[in-house]
Amino acid sequence: MFWLSFISDFFRALRSGQEPGQVSAGFSIGYLIGLMPFFSLQTVLLFALLFLLNVNLAAGFVAIFIAGFVAWLLDPLIHSLGFWVLVEIPALHGLWESLYNLPIAPLTRFYNTVSMGSILIGIITVWPVFWGMKKLVINYRDRIEARIKKWKIVQAVKSSKLYGWYEKILRIRELT
Amino acid sequence: MRKSALIFLTIIIVVVGVLVYFLQDRFIERAIERTGEAVVGAKVEIDGFDFSLFDLSCSWQRLQIANPNDPWRNLLETGRAAFAIEMRPLFWGRILIDELALEEVRSGSCRSTDGSLPVAPGEAAQPGLAEKATRAVNKRITELAELDLSALARTFKIDSLVDPQMLNSVQGYQEFTSDADSTFGHWRSQFTGDSYQRQLRDFEIEISQLKPDSVQNDVVAMAEMVKKLDALYQRVTQLKQQIGGQGQAIKNDFQSIQTRLSGLQDAVQADIEMAKRRANLQGLEVKDVALALFGEPVIARIEHILHYVGLGRKYLPAASVLLTSEEEPNPPRFEGQDIYFPFHYRYPRLLIRKIHLSGMTAAGDSTRGYALDGQVLGFTTEPPVYGQPTKFDVKFYRESSNQYAIRGVLDHVDAARDSLWISASQIRLGEQSLPSSKYLPASFTAQRGSFELSGFFAGDAININFGFQATPVTFRYASEASGKIESIVRSVLADINRIDLTATLAGRQGDYALRMGSNIDNALSNGVMSVLDQNFRAAQAQLETRVRASVARYRSEAESRVQAFRQGTLAEVEQLQQRVQAELERIEQYKKEIENCIEAEKKKAEQKVADEKKKLEEKAKKGLEGLLKKKKN
Numbered sequence: 153m154f155w156l157s158f159i160s161d162f163f164r165a166l167r168s169g170q171e172p173g174q175v176s177a178g179f180s181i182g183y184l185i186g187l188m189p190f191f192s193l194q195t196v197l198l199f200a201l202l203f204l205l206n207v208n209l210a211a212g213f214v215a216i217f218i219a220g221f222v223a224w225l226l227d228p229l230i231h232s233l234g235f236w237v238l239v240e241i242p243a244l245h246g247l248w249e250s251l252y253n254l255p256i257a258p259l260t261r262f263y264n265t266v267s268m269g270s271i272l273i274g275i276i277t278v279w280p281v282f283w284g285m286k287k288l289v290i291n292y293r294d295r296i297e298a299r300i301k302k303w304k305i306v307q308a309v310k311s312s313k314l315y316g317w318y319e320k321i322l323r324i325r326e327l328t
Numbered sequence: 329m330r331k332s333a334l335i336f337l338t339i340i341i342v343v344v345g346v347l348v349y350f351l352q353d354r355f356i357e358r359a360i361e362r363t364g365e366a367v368v369g370a371k372v373e374i375d376g377f378d379f380s381l382f383d384l385s386c387s388w389q390r391l392q393i394a395n396p397n398d399p400w401r402n403l404l405e406t407g408r409a410a411f412a413i414e415m416r417p418l419f420w421g422r423i424l425i426d427e428l429a430l431e432e433v434r435s436g437s438c439r440s441t442d443g444s445l446p447v448a449p450g451e452a453a454q455p456g457l458a459e460k461a462t463r464a465v466n467k468r469i470t471e472l473a474e475l476d477l478s479a480l481a482r483t484f485k486i487d488s489l490v491d492p493q494m495l496n497s498v499q500g501y502q503e504f505t506s507d508a509d510s511t512f513g514h515w516r517s518q519f520t521g522d523s524y525q526r527q528l529r530d531f532e533i534e535i536s537q538l539k540p541d542s543v544q545n546d547v548v549a550m551a552e553m554v555k556k557l558d559a560l561y562q563r564v565t566q567l568k569q570q571i572g573g574q575g576q577a578i579k580n581d582f583q584s585i586q587t588r589l590s591g592l593q594d595a596v597q598a599d600i601e602m603a604k605r606r607a608n609l610q611g612l613e614v615k616d617v618a619l620a621l622f623g624e625p626v627i628a629r630i631e632h633i634l635h636y637v638g639l640g641r642k643y644l645p646a647a648s649v650l651l652t653s654e655e656e657p658n659p660p661r662f663e664g665q666d667i668y669f670p671f672h673y674r675y676p677r678l679l680i681r682k683i684h685l686s687g688m689t690a691a692g693d694s695t696r697g698y699a700l701d702g703q704v705l706g707f708t709t710e711p712p713v714y715g716q717p718t719k720f721d722v723k724f725y726r727e728s729s730n731q732y733a734i735r736g737v738l739d740h741v742d743a744a745r746d747s748l749w750i751s752a753s754q755i756r757l758g759e760q761s762l763p764s765s766k767y768l769p770a771s772f773t774a775q776r777g778s779f780e781l782s783g784f785f786a787g788d789a790i791n792i793n794f795g796f797q798a799t800p801v802t803f804r805y806a807s808e809a810s811g812k813i814e815s816i817v818r819s820v821l822a823d824i825n826r827i828d829l830t831a832t833l834a835g836r837q838g839d840y841a842l843r844m845g846s847n848i849d850n851a852l853s854n855g856v857m858s859v860l861d862q863n864f865r866a867a868q869a870q871l872e873t874r875v876r877a878s879v880a881r882y883r884s885e886a887e888s889r890v891q892a893f894r895q896g897t898l899a900e901v902e903q904l905q906q907r908v909q910a911e912l913e914r915i916e917q918y919k920k921e922i923e924n925c926i927e928a929e930k931k932k933a934e935q936k937v938a939d940e941k942k943k944l945e946e947k948a949k950k951g952l953e954g955l956l957k958k959k960k961n
Contacts, residue, residue, distance in 0.1 A: 189663070189664065200337065203330070203333040203334075203336060203337050204330060204333050204334065204337070205330070206330055230664075231664050231665070234664060235665065235667075238667045239667060245669070248667075248669050249669045249670055252669040252670075252671065253669075253671065253672045253673070255416065255419040255420075256419065258419060258420055258421075259419065263666055263667050263668070263669065264664045264665070264666050264667075265664040265665045265666075265667065266663065266664030266665075267664060269664075
């Protein structure tokens with residue numbers, strides 16, 4: 153129920169309400185959180201950002217779910233990338249050793265292959281994700297929503313009693 | 329920035345903080361208990377645990393560690409303890425405690441609950457140091473035949489015990505005689521002594537015909553004779569080499585045959601021992617008595633110590649163990665693999681630099697209770713990281729009474745090297761039961777005793793020395809003496825009022841040997857033997873004589889073969905070698921004489937030339953002077 157509520161909020165945010173930048177920023181932060189395999193320092197900071205900044209929370213939570221699933225699927229690839237960066241590039245060993253000996257840095261668990269792979273994939277892909285999401289929201293609002301509304305199945309659902317009740321409940325919740 | 333989010337986060341932080349505040353103690357307490365239980369193999373319980381996140385301090389009101397061998401008693405129980413955790417290492421997940429004081433330490437206190445852990449089915453563990461050593465020593469004790477002294481009083485039918493044809497030494501002498509015949513026969517046929525004798529005789533005649541006196545003053549004849557002598561010398565030398573080559577081969581074979589003959593003496597001795605065993609006349613083996621009496625109790629104690637050494641090895645792994653365990657399997661999905669980089673700080677995962685132990689049993693009553701005092705330095709789960717060995721020194725004593733002291737160094741910085749010293753003095757012994765035996769006591773009672781143990785463990789090498797003294801002792805037997813021997817054994821032991829026992833367990837790589845000795849061994853050996861000497865020794869002597877007599881005929885036959893060869897072929901070889909050498913010396917002497925004569929003739933000729941030269945010079949001089957005078961005039 154908790155997740156359904158977030159998905160519903162997410163689709164509502166796609167339609168209207170917050171700016172497309174806010175929705176895609178929330179989605180991007182959630183995407184970064186979802187990629188991380190462990191509860192580490194950067195996860196805490198990203199959660200803080202998600203809550204404190206005026207970004208779309210629902211988009212963030214949906215992104216956590218989607219990115220978590222994608223990261224689970226790509227785990228062997230992420231592990232290999234992390235292993236390559238941590239072990240197979242001797243030029244970087246000095247950097248990792250210095251970080252390993254700093255008091256705070258180990259809390260990020262950068263020395264874990266999956267963690268390092270996720271950080272790298274996150275850094276590389278966060279901007280395309282942000283940009284893509286923003287474009288998606290704009291396009292959705294301009295073109296896609298109107299088309300979807302014309303779909304017979306959508307009209308059938310909207311004309312059903314159940315949907316009527318759902319809308320009533322939403323209105324009541326907004327008023328309260 | 330969202331105000332509502334700030335409030336939400338604050339609420340979450342507060343809720344988490346409250347939960348941590350109330351649950352952290354229970355969580356950490358359970359974590360410590362589980363770790364302790366894994367190490368000890370019995371329940372570990374902490375009461376009143378408190379952890380303060382603000383000043384990183386820990387304390388507990390009571391710690392109980394159950395005895396795995398007696399779960400209704402505690403191996404260790406302590407009162408309140410408080411200590412601080414260093415903050416900086418926590419960033420790397422390491423726990424460092426500078427000083428931990430454990431007060432009111434008690435041992436053997438009763439428990440209100442069962443301290444045993446449920447038995448979990450697990451993989452069969454690899455045998456450790458303790459298991460290997462115990463197995464080896466127990467095997468030795470199991471192999472030890474039950475001490476049977478009944479043979480001491482028995483009369484024997486020697487003829488039935490010794491069958492000459494069954495004796496290994498008789499068979500050995502027969503085989504030897506056959507082999508010696510074959511070897512000597514071979515050399516008698518191969519060694520052409522007659523031919524050498526003939527050649528040598530020809531040489532002697534030839535040399536005798538050469539008379540250096542006959543050619544004196546004739547240099548040419550003398551030179552001719554030297555040439556003849558040189559040629560002769562070469563031929564005799566050739567003969568010497570031929571005789572020497574064959575002679576050496578004969579001597580080598582003879583030497584090996586003699587060695588084999590000497591070795592047969594051991595076979596005779598082995599036959600005697602075998603016959604004695606058949607008749608149960610082995611006598612009292614000193615080491616067997618010590619092992620039979622004290623083997624099991626001593627091993628039980630050493631096993632206990634080895635168990636704890638094994639635990640130390642397991643939970644304080646040495647560098648070699650850590651290095652071999654570094655190979656990681658493929659990581660589970662979404663967990664990855666941790667890559668460990670060089671860590672610049674000597675922070676092991678757990679380090680307690682110093683642990684103070686102090687306590688007193690019997691509610692502090694120093695007349696009845698034991699006082700405990702000691703310290704442990706450098707207790708760590710990663711000795712190679714800490715770089716220093718773990719040391720401990722603990723005393724357990726009662727005022728003007730018994731005292732225990734345990735000192736040790738567990739050096740696991742590189743390979744595992746452990747040293748342990750345990751001593752106990754003035755301990756009250758009471759009645760101590762001994763393994764059951766028909767002749768030996770079932771138990772002994774002693775007022776006081778003391779023991780000391782030093783153990784050195786390097787890798788899988790063990791060297792443990794154990795000493796035990798008890799006095800005054802009285803022995804108790806399972807039943808009344810029913811025979812002469814039992815009465816004698818008891819009268820011997822009745823004179824002993826002290827036990828002095830020494831034991832050594834040493835070895836490596838699963839090959840461990842236990843040696844034990846005690847004053848009882850010697851007393852029994854001497855006392856029983858002296859009393860029962862006549863029958864026992866006479867039987868022994870009879871057996872020995874009988875075996876030796878059975879062997880004697882075969883032995884003398886073999887020796888006569890060897891003697892005949894020595895006096896025949898071997899003597900001939902030696903005689904020929906001496907004669908050849910004598911002829912060579914004779915030739916050399918002749919040659920020397922002639923060379924001296926040649927030298928003398930040479931000198932004479934040179935003198936003559938010099939005189940003639942002088943005369944001619946004077947004559948020429950006078951001639952010239954005469955010519956000069958004529959010119960002047």
